[in-house]
Amino acid sequence: METLTARALTAQLADDLGWLEQHCREQPDQAQAAGKLHLAAALVRNCIGPMLDEQPPVPTHVVVVGGAGAGKSTVANLLSGAVTAEANPQAGFTRHPIAYTSSNGPVNWTAHAGFLGALQLLPQPSPSNLDEDVYQVRRIKADPVSGDLLKDFIIWDCPDMTTWAASSYLPRLLETAALADILVYVASDERYNDEIPTQFLHLLLQTGKPVVVVLMKMKESDAPALIAHFQREVVAHLPHPPGGGVIATLAVPFLTSDQLTDPVRQAPRYRIPLLNQVAVLGTPAAAARRRTVLGAMQFLVHQREQLLSVAQQDLRALQSWQAVVAVGQADFEQRYLREYLTSEKFRGFDEALLRLMELLELPGIGKFLSSTLYVLRTPGRLLMGAITKAFRRPETPSRPELPILEDALGSWIDLLRKEAARHADEHGLWAHIEAGFHHSGLAERIWERFQQNYRNFQTGLATEVDRTARAIYEQLEKTPALLNTLRGSKFALDAAAIGGTLAAGGINWHDFILVPLVASLTHQLVELLGKTVVDAQREQTRERQQALMKQHLSAPLAEWLAQWPATGGSDFERLQLALRRIPTAITHLEECVQMAIQQKVPSAS
Numbered sequence: 001m002e003t004l005t006a007r008a009l010t011a012q013l014a015d016d017l018g019w020l021e022q023h024c025r026e027q028p029d030q031a032q033a034a035g036k037l038h039l040a041a042a043l044v045r046n047c048i049g050p051m052l053d054e055q056p057p058v059p060t061h062v063v064v065v066g067g068a069g070a071g072k073s074t075v076a077n078l079l080s081g082a083v084t085a086e087a088n089p090q091a092g093f094t095r096h097p098i099a100y101t102s103s104n105g106p107v108n109w110t111a112h113a114g115f116l117g118a119l120q121l122l123p124q125p126s127p128s129n130l131d132e133d134v135y136q137v138r139r140i141k142a143d144p145v146s147g148d149l150l151k152d153f154i155i156w157d158c159p160d161m162t163t164w165a166a167s168s169y170l171p172r173l174l175e176t177a178a179l180a181d182i183l184v185y186v187a188s189d190e191r192y193n194d195e196i197p198t199q200f201l202h203l204l205l206q207t208g209k210p211v212v213v214v215l216m217k218m219k220e221s222d223a224p225a226l227i228a229h230f231q232r233e234v235v236a237h238l239p240h241p242p243g244g245g246v247i248a249t250l251a252v253p254f255l256t257s258d259q260l261t262d263p264v265r266q267a268p269r270y271r272i273p274l275l276n277q278v279a280v281l282g283t284p285a286a287a288a289r290r291r292t293v294l295g296a297m298q299f300l301v302h303q304r305e306q307l308l309s310v311a312q313q314d315l316r317a318l319q320s321w322q323a324v325v326a327v328g329q330a331d332f333e334q335r336y337l338r339e340y341l342t343s344e345k346f347r348g349f350d351e352a353l354l355r356l357m358e359l360l361e362l363p364g365i366g367k368f369l370s371s372t373l374y375v376l377r378t379p380g381r382l383l384m385g386a387i388t389k390a391f392r393r394p395e396t397p398s399r400p401e402l403p404i405l406e407d408a409l410g411s412w413i414d415l416l417r418k419e420a421a422r423h424a425d426e427h428g429l430w431a432h433i434e435a436g437f438h439h440s441g442l443a444e445r446i447w448e449r450f451q452q453n454y455r456n457f458q459t460g461l462a463t464e465v466d467r468t469a470r471a472i473y474e475q476l477e478k479t480p481a482l483l484n485t486l487r488g489s490k491f492a493l494d495a496a497a498i499g500g501t502l503a504a505g506g507i508n509w510h511d512f513i514l515v516p517l518v519a520s521l522t523h524q525l526v527e528l529l530g531k532t533v534v535d536a537q538r539e540q541t542r543e544r545q546q547a548l549m550k551q552h553l554s555a556p557l558a559e560w561l562a563q564w565p566a567t568g569g570s571d572f573e574r575l576q577l578a579l580r581r582i583p584t585a586i587t588h589l590e591e592c593v594q595m596a597i598q599q600k601v602p603s604a605s
């Protein structure tokens with residue numbers, strides 16, 4: 001179960017990193033970042049995966065890398081002790097990785113699932129210049145003089161480090177370099193400081209692997225000076241992670257053709273120091289492998305942000321799309337408020353106002369008194385009514401809601417379409433959206449969404465308005481004490497005003513005008529208070545309706561639009577999946593590695 005989980009995890013992480021690498025290669029100026037992603041995926045496949053899968057630490061992998069014509073194949077021969085690597089003056093002759101191992105060395109080490117990623121094991125020996133996604137294993141008979149280094153070591157000869165561009169052999173080189181427990185970096189006298197190989201070396205050193213540098217083809221007398229120079233000019237500027245870094249710089253001066261054809265017997269002076277370095281770094285094998293795996297893990301942890309940063313352009317494009325969606329949304333909501341809500345009357349509230357006034361009239365004997373007052377108020381009421389009517393502005397009939405929303409949506413869609421066309425050549429995401437409008441009926445789908453959401457909005461709204469209007473008088477009905485106080489106050493106000501008017505002037509002919517007028521005024525006052533309460537509720541409802549529209553209609557639509565480019569199996573959906581999964585997978589993998597290493601420590605020591 002544990003193994004299965006770890007295996008699934010490494011497979012998924014390698015897959016996500018691989019996807020990101022491909023995505024990265026489709027963008028300009030990202031070749032180096034793509035290389036780094038390939039290396040990361042290859043470390044997961046070739047170092048971490050096998051270790052979690054209980055693969056034994058033997059054989060130890062020694063990988064020879066360097067620039068074109070530097071002498072890699074020559075060094076591979078020095079190490080293996082057999083002249084089987086085709087040293088060739090033609091640059092880029094070696095096109096796929098070739099492993100050299102003893103004929104009685106370990107078997108089955110290639111069997112691990114995912115070993116060397118896309119590279120297939122060639123079933124029969126082939127020339128090194130076969131330009132395919134393959135690797136081959138050449139078995140060498142042990143030489144009595146050279147000893148049998150190859151019994152526990154595999155020596156890998158690799159394609160050249162010449163470019164970051166996605167030439168077919170760059171991924172093959174990175175895949176094999178990731179496998180290394182020990183790296184041998186070869187540079188020739190005349191090109192020891194070439195930019196591209198040095199950049200590769202810089203990257204590879206970040207994996208914590210130990211590197212042995214071999215400088216080739218100088219005059220023997222120049223060797224010490226060249227070594228010093230290389231250390232000062234190159235090594236000093238390279239990373240030195242714990243356990244890794246450039247461990248030694250060796251010189252192999254220009255060899256004679258005899259030495260080239262029989263390095264074991266003719267060039268032991270140069271061969272033995274090299275073998276010693278490799279043997280020291282590779283023994284014990286378990287410690288070497290632990291260093292490889294920990295280094296790979298550290299690489300993933302430290303480079304996590306950088307690995308994901310290749311998606312920055314995509315995220316920026318997605319954010320700018322989302323900003324355009326938000327501008328459209330704000331505009332849509334504004335139009336609804338301006339063109340519809342502001343002039344909407346909420347007729348339900350006028351009814352609520354009537355009910356409220358009715359409630360304030362006194363029941364029983366009070367009703368008689370109220371009726372008297374009602375009669376008294378008649379002239380005033382008629383007068384006020386006439387005044388109000390005279391001064392009320394004619395009502396402009398408000399436009400129905402749906403056409404306003406449809407117009408607003410139309411402009412929103414126009415904005416999106418226009419922006420998509422404007423930015424289409426800037427980033428694939430915008431091109432994808434433009435294609436969405438042109439070929440996948442994006443506008444129609446927006447309309448469909450809108451209609452669905454509009455129905456939800458209407459249902460939500462009907463219940464809401466009804467509930468608020470009812471709540472106004474239901475609240476009063478439910479609290480009789482408050483209602484009676486209000487009724488009493490209104491009556492007292494009426495009575496006091498009338499009484500006051502009479503007392504002030506004695507009974508006069510003009511009281512017949514004044515008393516009804518005052519009674520009417522107090523009623524108007526109370527009605528105004530009631531109206532204020534109801535109007536405040538009406539205003540709240542306006543705001544509430546705006547909020548409901550946002551909740552049911554514009555916000556879900558905006559959210560759907562904002563995410564649209566990253567749905568429906570698009571590249572951006574895959575991208576987001578990778579971005580989400582990679583960091584957690586790395587954290588999880590780190591725990592697995594720590595656990596596995598702790599379990600292995602007692603048996604290793």
Ligand SMILES: Nc1nc2c(ncn2[C@@H]2O[C@H](COP(=O)(O)OP(=O)(O)O)[C@@H](O)[C@H]2O)c(=O)[nH]1
Pocket residue numbers: 066067068069070071072073074075086087088089090091092093094216217252253254255256257260
């Ligand atoms: N005479 C001589 N030729 C060398 C030496 N090192 C490399 N070469 C030649 O330089 C060419 C490129 O070397 P090779 O090992 O194939 O480089 P690679 O492309 O890095 O694998 C070949 O023709 C080698 O024979 C050396 O020390 N002496």
Ligand SMILES: [Mg+2]
Pocket residue numbers: 072073074086087088093094157
């Ligand atoms: Mg070669």
